[in-house]
Amino acid sequence: MDPQESFEELVKTYSTEIYRYAYWLCRDEAVASDLVQETFLRAWRSIAQLREVAAVKAWLITIVRREHARLFERKRLPTEDIDEVPVEDELNLSADAQMDVHLVRAAMAELPEKYREPLVMQVVMGMSCKEIAQSLEISESAVMTQLFRARQKLRELLEPSETIAEGQR
Amino acid sequence: MSDIDARSFRLRLGADPGDPALKREAMALGGGAQDQLRQAQAFEQALSAALAVPLPDQLQQRLAAIPAAQQSKGRPWFTRGPWLAVAASLLLLVGVASLTLQQEPSPATKRLGTISMAHLSHEPFALLRTSEVAAETIDSMLADAGLRLQRPVPVNYASRCPVDGQKTVHMVIQQPGGPVSLIYFPEANLQAVGEFSRGKTFGKTIALGPGMLVMIAEDQQSIAAVETLWREAAAGSGQQIASIW
Structure with a gap:
């Protein structure tokens, strides 16, 4: 496979996951697109060294995290209203489910970054606790704790709206 | 199930509900463990759908x-x-x-050129943008910086960026000769009007509206074309305070 084909394969395989990861890091569509473009630009420049398939995902994540941190050092980014983010059509969700999606997204946006990031790595990127621990450079047990707390916090955030919805019925 | 087992199960369910071992454990534990597993799996489905933002x-x-x-x-x-x-x-x-x-650029032009080029080096990905940013977005960003255009200008990248203590608007316009980067500084400094260059990159600073527009590109013709575009777009706004070039 020539470098261009390898790169196209890389884009097809990882661009969706990487974009979603970037989006949940910064919660801004334009900034997430920029982060992803910069990440893949670097991937293209290093394509010759990216032979180890197993390492590619971790490498891409490292670049997104580094670029995001650099952006945040320079400026505080305005974040877009989570209700404005469209729901993925391909999922064919019912109207109720779409409302749930918006509620969960709003709750996600309120999660502290230390909880949100490992959760996105696990749910979006399909990473194991061990892989997340390596990426975040923390212990596996710390990852487990953060993931547990992330879900616990999400449930707490979602509870009031569930109660309201039930009360209205 | 014992309290310890139940607690360990709940912790693992909260941390990694996709772990296949949990199903076997839920069956072995009995009690409410299987219900907890079902609820956790339903929650995961909702979570997964919510995180799947479209590209x-x-x-x-x-x-x-x-x-x-x-x-x-x-x-x-x-x-x-x-x-x-x-x-x-x-x-x-x-x-x-x-x-x-x-002529040799003035110290003020050199300074504005240097800080502008330093900023651009932080956002190289901006040069790759090809889709057009909505005119309302550009209008709103420029209005925040005090500039009102009389007609829209096609822009491929726009971002509010703090540069040199000012709330600037960083933009990129694709031209046939390559991308042109622009930074609009809201504060005017007529001494900084001029041209500068570094290596293969050229820059031009003009006074536009209440502030300064810095244009940077490898192709000087592209800079000239973009300058004409912006001068025409700002013309008649009653804000153009200098027209040196």
């Missing part, structure tokens, strides 16, 4: 175009097509003439 239009195409864009950037100018060779010879003539006539 912006054209993002994959823009990513797939990176190798071509980079290769064309890396090629010598004389391999990019015969029309470019003609344009390059014309530029050479203009360049020689302007080199002999061009």
Whole structure:
């Protein structure tokens, strides 16, 4: 496979996951697109060294995290209203489910970054606790704790709206 | 189930509900463990759907175009097509003439040029943007910086960026000769009006509206075209305070 084909394969395989990861890091569509473009630009420049398939995902994540941190050092980014983010059509969700999606997204946006990031790595990127621990450079047990707390916090955030919805019925 | 087992199960369910071992454990534990597992799995489905934000239009195409864009950037100018060779010879003539006539940029121009170029180096990905930013977005960003255009200007990238203590608007406009980066500074400094260059990159600073517009590109003709575009868009706004170039 020539470098261009390898790169196209890389884009097809990882661009969706990487974009979603970037989006949940910064919660801004334009900034997430920029982060992803910069990440893949670097991937293209290093394509010759990216032979180890197993390492590619971790490498891409490292670049997104580094670029995001650099952006945040320079400026505080305005974040877009989570209700404005469209729901993925391909999922064919019912109207109720779409409302749930918006509620969960709003709750996600309120999660502290230390909880949100490992959760996105696990749910979006399909990473194991061990892989997340390596990426975040923390212990596996710390990852487990953060993931547990992330879900616990999400449930707490979602509870009031569930109660309201039930009360209205 | 014992309290310890139940607690350990709940912790693992909260941390990694996709772990296949949990199903066996839920069956072994009995009690409410299987219900907890079902609830956790339903929650995971909702979570997974919520996190699946759609990709912006054209993002994959823009990513797939990176190798071509980079290769064309890396090629010598004389391999990019015969029309470019003609344009390059014309530029050479203009360049020689302007080199002999061009004055050393003022310290204020040099300073504005240096801080602008330093900022651009932080956002190289902006140069790859090809889709047009909505005119309302540009209007709103420029209005925050005090500039109101009389007609829209096509812009491919726009971001509010703090530069040198000012709330600037960083933009990129794609031109046939390559991308032109622009930074609009809300504070006017007429002493900074001028031209500057570093290596193959050229820059021009003009007063526009209440502030300064810095344009940077490798192709001077593109800068000239963008300058005309912006001067025309700002003309008649009653804000143009200097027209030196």
